[in-house]
Amino acid sequence: MxxxxxxxxxxxxxxxxxxxxxETAEWLEEHMKTCNGCRELGQLLRKPVxxxxxxxxxxxxxxxxxxxxxxxxYQIIFVGMSFFMAxxxxxxxxxxxxxxxxxxxxxxxYLFYRNMKIVAVISFLPIFLWSLTQSAVDFSAGxxxxxxxxxxxxxxxxxxxxxxxxxHLSFALIGSLIGALILKLKxxx
Amino acid sequence: MKELERLYKxxxxxxxxxxxxxxxxxxxxxxxxxxxxxxxxxxxxxxEGHSTLQTWLFSIAKNVLKKYYRxxxxxxxxxxxxxxxxxxxxxxxxxxxxxxxxTWDLAKRxxxxxxxxxxxxxxxxxxxLSFKEIGDVVGQSENYARVAFHRSKLKLQKETRAxxx
Numbered sequence: 245m246x247x248x249x250x251x252x253x254x255x256x257x258x259x260x261x262x263x264x265x266x267e268t269a270e271w272l273e274e275h276m277k278t279c280n281g282c283r284e285l286g287q288l289l290r291k292p293v294x295x296x297x298x299x300x301x302x303x304x305x306x307x308x309x310x311x312x313x314x315x316x317x318y319q320i321i322f323v324g325m326s327f328f329m330a331x332x333x334x335x336x337x338x339x340x341x342x343x344x345x346x347x348x349x350x351x352x353x354y355l356f357y358r359n360m361k362i363v364a365v366i367s368f369l370p371i372f373l374w375s376l377t378q379s380a381v382d383f384s385a386g387x388x389x390x391x392x393x394x395x396x397x398x399x400x401x402x403x404x405x406x407x408x409x410x411x412h413l414s415f416a417l418i419g420s421l422i423g424a425l426i427l428k429l430k431x432x433x
Numbered sequence: 434m435k436e437l438e439r440l441y442k443x444x445x446x447x448x449x450x451x452x453x454x455x456x457x458x459x460x461x462x463x464x465x466x467x468x469x470x471x472x473x474x475x476x477x478x479x480x481e482g483h484s485t486l487q488t489w490l491f492s493i494a495k496n497v498l499k500k501y502y503r504x505x506x507x508x509x510x511x512x513x514x515x516x517x518x519x520x521x522x523x524x525x526x527x528x529x530x531x532x533x534x535x536t537w538d539l540a541k542r543x544x545x546x547x548x549x550x551x552x553x554x555x556x557x558x559x560x561x562l563s564f565k566e567i568g569d570v571v572g573q574s575e576n577y578a579r580v581a582f583h584r585s586k587l588k589l590q591k592e593t594r595a596x597x598x
Contacts, residue, residue: 285445288590289583295539295558298453302463304445308438311471358480 248275252282260289319407322353332369333412334378346412350419355383355427359422367416376406437477441470444487448494450559454540455498458510465501469494488566491556493571524573538596542589549573550585557582 252275258264259272276283329345346367353363379401383394446487453553472493473480480489501507543554549571555569557578568579 257580258585270447285587288587291590293539293558293589294585298450298559300446300449300461300463300466303441307445307470308441309468310465311474314471315475358476
């Protein structure tokens, strides 16, 4: 084995992939014509690796269905929790302390999804929708001062719902920040 | 979403093969593959498109495998296997047959390579990743993956030839 053989051996992987410059490839081919050892190496490299076929029994469809099912169950649980809390809030109008549970909700959903956007949607929408329906129910029951027109009433109640939802959302976001901190601490051990 | 599911379907057998060659255990490979795709579907917002989807999935796979090796489940499985030895692990009939017939020669010989080469060869042969993707997963350059793969392949081919003769 002379120096040319070592060079040839190093070049073979690149030759195999067609990455050599034409001149270098020419030299290598020339070399392999004269050198038995390198020619054999070249032939060995050209042979594909014969691997066993490995097939999963359950297959991707079943698995994906299972995963999607599992994730939607979790989603339903979180949204349900959020709605439940929205209803509780409107019933316990005076007890301000209940809003702290939104921080818990925010932390839990953040720990699960690790995504602030999803936390925001899950905590914001239920309470917003619930406050809107509450005002609509009040209006249709005729409990509202008739001096207000329907349009201005709905505008103001929408603003009110938005305001309430934003306050609750901010607590949920504080909760998710705590969740993010917990994750950070856990990462550091 | 459809596009994503098609890609997942395409990559699924490769991830499964990767785990099977690493664990030689059908149930474990199924479970771990499920874990990878579960993480992927749940945490899709983490995928930023710096690499291919395949690379991303395989780096999740690497982490899932690491977690599995540290888990109690793995220890229990090992203990069970040791207690049951000499019979081969996870013995469904065709697997016993395959193991007896020595069809897993290649996978076993790959197992005897050094850590990094083994990783590269498994990702290439069973994961069917490009050298660029392999480089990203193992934290080396594309060319490193290419040359290391070809060297290991040569070594494996030489061994096969020596055994055949």
